[in-house]
Amino acid sequence: MSTEASSAGEELPDPQQELADLGAALAAHARRAAQRGVARARSVEAPAKAEVQAPVQLPAAVEACRACPLGSLRARSVCADGTGQAGVLFVGNAPGAEDEARALPFAGRAGQLLTDIIEKGMGLRREQVAITHRLKCRPPDDRAPLPEEAQACAPWLEQQIQQLQPRVLVALGAEAGNQLLGSNSSLDQLRGRVHVHAGAKVIVTFHPEHLLRVPEDKKECWKDIQLAMRELGLPVARK
Numbered sequence: 001m002s003t004e005a006s007s008a009g010e011e012l013p014d015p016q017q018e019l020a021d022l023g024a025a026l027a028a029h030a031r032r033a034a035q036r037g038v039a040r041a042r043s044v045e046a047p048a049k050a051e052v053q054a055p056v057q058l059p060a061a062v063e064a065c066r067a068c069p070l071g072s073l074r075a076r077s078v079c080a081d082g083t084g085q086a087g088v089l090f091v092g093n094a095p096g097a098e099d100e101a102r103a104l105p106f107a108g109r110a111g112q113l114l115t116d117i118i119e120k121g122m123g124l125r126r127e128q129v130a131i132t133h134r135l136k137c138r139p140p141d142d143r144a145p146l147p148e149e150a151q152a153c154a155p156w157l158e159q160q161i162q163q164l165q166p167r168v169l170v171a172l173g174a175e176a177g178n179q180l181l182g183s184n185s186s187l188d189q190l191r192g193r194v195h196v197h198a199g200a201k202v203i204v205t206f207h208p209e210h211l212l213r214v215p216e217d218k219k220e221c222w223k224d225i226q227l228a229m230r231e232l233g234l235p236v237a238r239k
């Protein structure tokens, strides 16, 4: 879910073309990395099926949560996806309609773009990372979360971070970044630096929904993702 309003009457880009463009750019990056003979880090080798776990799942406790009014308004809670085995946790803002319908964070178009970033860009499988939102319940009409709702839900995210112990947190959007860092800064102020929260490196980048509306920012997002890849010890093509 995005917290940035679309311009009235602005036509959304063709999602298939957008994903194809991003996929081509990321595939080119992967080819360049391979040509330079960069070995993939052992720590992110694909897990055997039996190793796949879900360490950031809190479904029963969160489903019972009524710490803010959203607990009575949502159809169901949305906790997390992935194992986090690669040492990275992506944090979005709040579930959207498709997330809620499937009880899965980043289940819609923005989620497909995030999957492409993870798989075509970072060279990981989606199930190797962990993905969540800072809020576990969908606000009505997909409105922006209220500060008191975010404050009430923050302990769930902190519990997930404690369970997973990620080396890197990638905050998708200024809202997630500011919550993790206890700041009140713009995305421009948060991007391009490595922050720290709960022992994890924090990198802040654009929300995928923003990238669907403003594809020109994908290049900047890719710089942030490369920063996260360096912190994870993943191969990054040299310029």
Ligand code: SF4
Pocket (backbone or CB within 6 Å): 062, 065, 066, 067, 068, 069, 070, 071, 072, 077, 135, 136, 137, 149, 152, 153, 154, 156
């Ligand atoms: S949004 Fe968070 S704090 Fe509010 S009811 Fe849902 S799980 Fe509880």
